Amino acid sequence: MPQELPVRALTDRLHRDLPEGRVVTDRAVLAGYAHDEAEWAPHALPVAMVRPRTAEEVRAVVLACLDHAAPVVPRGAGTGLSGGANAVDGAVVLSTEAMTAIRRIDPLERLAVVEPGVVNEDLRTACAAYDLWYPPDPASARWSTIGGNVATNAGGLCCVKYGVTRDYVLGLEFVTGTGELVRVGRRTAKGVAGYDLTSLMVGSEGTLGVITEVTLRLRPSRPPEHTVAGYFSSVVDAGRAVAAVAAAGVTPSALELIDRHCLQAVDAWKQMGLSADADVVLLGRTDAPGPAGQEEAEAMLRCFEGAGATWAARSTDPQEADALFEARRLAYPALERLGPVLTEDICVPKSAVPEMLGRIEAIAQRHDTLIANIAHAGDGNLHPLLITPPGDQAARERAQAAFHEIIAEALALGGTVTGEHGVGLLKRDGLRAELGPAVMALNRAVKDALDPRGLLNPGKVTGR
Amino acid sequence: MPQELPVRALTDRLHRDLPEGRVVTDRAVLAGYAHDEAEWAPHALPVAMVRPRTAEEVRAVVLACLDHAAPVVPRGAGTGLSGGANAVDGAVVLSTEAMTAIRRIDPLERLAVVEPGVVNEDLRTACAAYDLWYPPDPASARWSTIGGNVATNAGGLCCVKYGVTRDYVLGLEFVTGTGELVRVGRRTAKGVAGYDLTSLMVGSEGTLGVITEVTLRLRPSRPPEHTVAGYFSSVVDAGRAVAAVAAAGVTPSALELIDRHCLQAVDAWKQMGLSADADVVLLGRTDAPGPAGQEEAEAMLRCFEGAGATWAARSTDPQEADALFEARRLAYPALERLGPVLTEDICVPKSAVPEMLGRIEAIAQRHDTLIANIAHAGDGNLHPLLITPPGDQAARERAQAAFHEIIAEALALGGTVTGEHGVGLLKRDGLRAELGPAVMALNRAVKDALDPRGLLNPGKVTGR
Structure with missing residues (x-):
């Protein structure tokens, strides 16, 4: 817990150097700025939250924090999933939410x-x-x-x-x-x-x-997309369809995987009338112009069928296609309603997608953990979502063990611990395992060179 | 000039640590490795040239140079145009030409x-x-x-x-x-x-x-391209055609500009029978699939005509189209036959292409310097080529003055001093002008962090 007096000196300085209304020290408001969507990751109440409106105001915040040796934690909308915007002790959260021009x-x-x-x-x-x-x-x-x-x-x-x-x-x-x-x-x-x-x-x-x-x-702007949907009775079959699409030389404009857990959670929340006939749904899209689009859609459909889809079709109804993609986008918040979610973000070579999905299933069974899957399957970026019942500490520990095993398996298959969410706090161990000591040292050298005072978002990415 | 004895100690070490045949110290051979295509930039005879075949051999070269505090100058084929591979006093040139797998x-x-x-x-x-x-x-x-x-x-x-x-x-x-x-x-x-x-x-x-x-x-692999050629009676008209293509929302797969000086030089060398009816030729290509390709080609043709082309047509003969692009690729070596060439590589916003081409013409006149133009016009990347008669020192000085003015005008129009050739030695002044002291300091901090001994290609890019 930071000392009262130094904190007061810093907040006074911020109030003095910034226009009225930019600096917030109300603890109830600060609580909402203590962490992003990675609630599993450590976080602390910041000493202040500042919403600058100009670059010069941002500079004023950084200069004040430099003088008071207070960490600056930059923050966008707080939708991050790795704890990259989680506050640390004594920090000033710098929210860019008011810079909207x-x-x-x-x-x-x-x-x-x-x-x-x-x-x-x-x-x-x-x-x-x-x-x-x-x-x-x-x-x-x-x-x-x-x-x-x-x-x-x-x-x-x-x-x-x-x-x-x-x-x-x-x-x-x-x-x-x-x-x-x-x-x-x-x-x-x-x-x-x-x-x-x-x-x-x-x-x-x-x-x-x-x-x-x-x-x-x-x-x-691009041409309208064609959508292909496929239902599969196993994630591994769906993974084989993904590999088949890549092998067929098709370049989809989206190729998403959603499993039954996600579909059910979204449907329970939004009553969209989603079918739960399938264990896994694959959604493919192509935006190639003119006849090329139709050809790519047909090729994707054949890949789905060839990989053992229980049902597959080109969607002729744009509303139906949009509803399926809306379900994809809502999967994460829908699952969060069921309990704390620990989000993976591994990315593996496309050819390894079926194998990786199979290993995730095995890990879920081994650790008795509910793992739902959404995935940008077309580029091998998988988001296993580990869900635990609220308040169940044992389940939480099992989920954490499963989390680390998934990361280890992704690395073993030539993958990365984070495809798009970032390292933040949750993937720091994974990062070290992935990069090794020599490359970690290069990362730290860059951090030290560009932030020699260690002011900016300390502890994130390199651990510095 | 490096001392004889330390040089001997270094070359002995290289001979000892690397397999037979990798290390060259013959001065006649070394002369060919002293500089890249930027003959205007300073260079020195290296003390050795090494052609490693594996990563471990590369490492052995770097370790030997570390121990002997000898600069390492990495080199590919030596086709660079900014002096990035030019050797400095006491350096070992590390050529990767034997690593061809x-x-x-x-x-x-x-x-x-x-x-x-x-x-x-x-x-x-x-x-x-x-x-x-x-x-x-x-x-x-x-x-x-x-x-x-x-x-x-x-x-x-x-x-x-x-x-x-x-x-x-x-x-x-x-x-x-x-x-x-x-x-x-x-x-x-x-x-x-x-x-x-x-x-x-x-x-x-x-x-x-x-x-x-x-x-x-x-x-x-992509679909076959459609080619559109246009002849213009001024570089400024051609520049207006380029801006029109961008404004029409067309995304060409190439949009190249070649002026009369280049066409004549290539024709004099290769006797390709190129027309010299035009002051400037624009070559556009599109590889959009199917009918979209034809539409884009037609749209480009209309842009050429609307900007005042004296003649423009879609090429229906692939050989003719390829010959025009071959002339584009041969322009630089063809001009080099006329005398030392000082190569610019400015890139300006697309809308500024006509204005920039006009300013280059004015600079050529003001400094009585022959400036030929080739350009990746579609992305605003211009290559004014300043040619001086061999041995004419006064012309050389006028060309250098023109060179600096072109860089200044490009920066004034919101451009950059180097679109694709790199900073090397020739663009170091321009780089400082473009980046300013604060960003130069960040660049130097990165260099110091990742090459703390200052071993690698010293003097290039940041000047460190």
């Missing part, structure tokens, strides 16, 4: 310049008016912010074809750990002037700087 | 694992056998190596649609400046485990590590 959408250069607090879906809507498209679409798109998406290098459903957030960040403005406001990257289509500090910042979870502006690459 | 091409995961000395076009040919495609296609593709392409983040003709080398590098193995062999990145489709050291390495011009293996993302 879309400063520019440029159809000719195909770029957008936005403040970090812009909600992903708000940007997508604004782009659509110019016949442009910002692809990265995390399931949290309706709530999560661009700043948070950049900090975690968020993925999403269409990333199987269009890549992740890093692929769309051209440039950044940010405040460094020493309180300087800098601009990296570019607004041109190409550029190799100096080291790629932009990509380094993307996915660094607020440990290297506080983002104050993002320049994003956009794409032209 | 394509270790794996995996159609299911759509990736390739290659040694750094694999020639770009050899990889492309090998991929084609699997119906796969490695997009980045620098004009030097026939000679340049993947290691060099990665070190400079090479671009190319199709990058206007498909991105640059960094967009295709999934993972790297490299030897650090402290002699450790490490692996960064991944072989999965996604991954956010730790800082993006892979992107940091890409474009770092051998200043942060010596690459020993590259894992590359591949794409499926």
